[in-house]
Amino acid sequence: MRKTLLAAALAVFGTTVVAPAASAAPLDWGPCPAGAFPTPDLQCTTMKVPLDYRNPDGRTIDVAVSRLPSKNPEKRRGVLLTNPGGPGGEGLDYPQLLKLVKLPQSVLDEYDIIGFDPRGVGHSTPVTCDLTLEQMMIGNLPYANGPADVVKQAAVAKAEAKQCADAGTGPMLPYVTTANTARDMDRIRAALGESTVSYLGASYGTYLGAVYTSMFPERSDRFVLDSNLGPGGYDIDAMRNFGRGMEDRFPDFAKFAAAHPEYGLGTTPARVTAKFHELAARLDRKPVEGITGSLFRGLTFEGLYSTNLKPLAENWQALDQGRAPKTPGLTPDDSAENLFAARFAVLCGDSSWPRSVAGYQVDVAIDRIRYPLLGAATANIAACAFWPSAPVEPKVRITDRGPANVLMVQNERDPGTPLAGARKLRAAFGDRARMVTIDQGGHGAYLFGPNGCGNTTVTEFLVSGSRPAHDRYCAAENR
Template sequence: MDTSRLLRTTGTVIAAAGLLLSGCTSGGSGTPRAAASSGGASEASSAEPTAVPAALRPYYDQKLTWRECGVPGFECTTMKVPLDYENPGAGDIDIAVSRRKATDPAKRLGSLVVNPGGPGGSGIGYLQAYAGIGYPAPVRAAYDMVSFDPRGVDRSSPVECLNGPAMDKYTQVDQTPDTPAEQALLVAAFKEFAAACQTHSQRVLPHVSTVDAARDMDVLRAALGDEKLNYVGASYGTFLGATYADLFPGRTGRLVLDGAMDPSRPAIDLNRDQTEGFETAFRAFAADCAKQTDCPLGKGSPEQIAERLKEFFRKVDAQPVPTTDRSRGALGEALATTGVIAALYDENAWPQLREALGAAINEDDGNGLLALADSYYEREQDGKYANLMSANAAVNCLDQPPAFAGPEAVEKALPSFAKASPVFGPGLAWASLNCAYWPTKASGTAQALHAKGAPPIVVVGTTRDPATPYKWARALAGQLDSGVLLTYDGDGHTAYGRGSDCIDSAINRYLLEGAAPQDGKKC
């Protein structure tokens, strides 16, 4: 259950489980894989960035060569960026990019770059499966819809760690260790994962930070011919967008940061805050479940239902639930917990979660929870995994120093995590240990981002968001000199495109007319 600080839009969690959501569907197994390569007609950059160092000028001046890439209506290309911005002569990284041109060229405003979060989520998968066809029609009419796989992700010099069978074992390691022996097994698993990443991805590991990706986005902006970056980032994508605005406020256009992170919070606080977020989301699920005739956790208060879920996890820890998956066998506590967490990203998944829990509790059938866990980890039916978990760890462990130095520090923090969430706290505390054994030292640190001089930036927060707690959106909007807070009083992760006309109308008007909503507007 390596779920610490994995921040994605709803669709990237649930899509692989086959659930159709009202919001986003993208990025998981089954997403068409576009070939991002050269060929076809070329287009020159018309934007002339200022204050670009001479060593970086060739990257900013490059021409993107687009071609059809297997998904109707979409084009793909490859952009070159330096492996190391401080030493551009050290070599290049290829960044895969895709776009769908504005449907009404007469109304075209430029490019709109979108990012689904993660870190580790495929922007190209998200664009081709959802954003490029599912964003509001007026937005798609006015903008070339563009996304890219950030460095280290999927098609862009991906971080590679464990193979499929090894990942199967890794995701099943007990993350609520009850004995020193179980602690040792968990530590060994984290060390094995980190060592595999170092073995297979040594060249890129020091260069996949959020700052690196933000600088890549500025090269992309110039290569697309845009004077300013227009951008919608969801979940972790809000941190990427805020980082861009802080680095390049004069090149910042219309930015929407939906499901915001708080960049000023150190890793331990981010992980504990996220633990509170999942507890909040679970309580909302529990209150709804108690009203349903098919609630497998029975009637009563959210606290009573939480205690029954905890008891289920204890039973699964002692006696895993059978599944029909021959390669993995029974469902243990780690995957069962991940399955529940996956469904908390969107309230439309609650019926599926009730069904999966009911099958596991009443019928000794773990297949439903296993499918949800597989959607979270982006495990395909053939046993292969997307590189989501590898890239996620690589970026998180580079962006900030580790939350914990070792098991002793986790044990000291367990009470505070258990207070944040009696159901998920212990497991998420132990999951936060993963960066302690990372082979590359963190290059970043927690700090407020101000983006001084940038135009209004819309920060969106959902009051019962499980993965990015609402207080993070309030904090980021307050840090940004031009931050505007837009609140959705509701459930699930992120808000844009998930059924609120109030939210969608406010964001659409901002993207199309440049008119930001009133700071503090609530929907």
């Protein structure tokens, strides 16, 4: 049964009432700002949205939107909103990136592909925490070798939280949340003149899509969620689950490195694993070009996102020989500060986080044993423990209420969004969803992985609406 927006809002948020979607003026498309790579096919614009949807006539902020139009009006079905993940990641040029990685022509014909920088990010009204280069170099995963390291990190986290609150954009931070970004998406839908939207979201974008289709089920068409967070989004459980994800994925790398003795990392997976721990300890004692053991762990974790493990092996080899890796990816650029700030805003604004330093010390001790590769980092304390304000509204609950229009696609050994979290989201959706699980590693299944079974299943759903009658398992290919 269709519900009014007011009734749906009450069902999702209890007593929290938000404004209904306003009728929006048509968007005025023009050229896109310069980005990471050329966007010759994209059109861009900026629209106004309320900072606080409970006060729709109050302050507004900008949301930057892009469009890759279908060139086949006879086949065009509607619009496909997209999000590449994050939180804090820009999405304005994502439609162009999807085209570059060979989004099938049938999908490009079927939809106008829509990208956007989420509120607080990039070309949308951005937030800042005035973070220093040193703070950003610590990253999100500082490894704690013992209780004293948690206390040390607590001081860093407390300073970061205060900087965020004291920065010029501090008043924005409580409203840079997943629920408000979902409301922005519905404003984009209205401005495009569409009654419904389809969606393709990856990583954090799966949670954003899950929230949107839970808040606005009647406005949701075909939803693809690729590399799935659990139903709680990026809460403390998801952060600690990174440790599990690395344990799931690392054996693929250990096997690869052992099969390539030219890297000198060990002739068996067990010896490669031992090399990991030896290198981490050595770099803690004597960093190479500023790369500590903690940063080495983070570099390895990020390298496991890719289906191509050769660059990670080359980086290990360089560090083992006392040289800086060729592609460390560890020096923040100008956009990194905004990414960190927006990430803090969403993580701390979506969920309530534990505040006891002693509690984090216990979690670190547990996860160092449970997930020895990375657990003492992913259980460590961060800025949300000292965030100055509680979430402004309850978290959106993901349930089975709504149309059966969700297709989840998931790598079996994903380090960033492990299969365990995806299974919880699948259970929360019930019959609303089907899940395609692929026997491959890495973060990102659709298009970014070589599995034909998984890619074909997603494309067929987007183009025809055909969805598997039951959850599907795709065997490994090209291994």
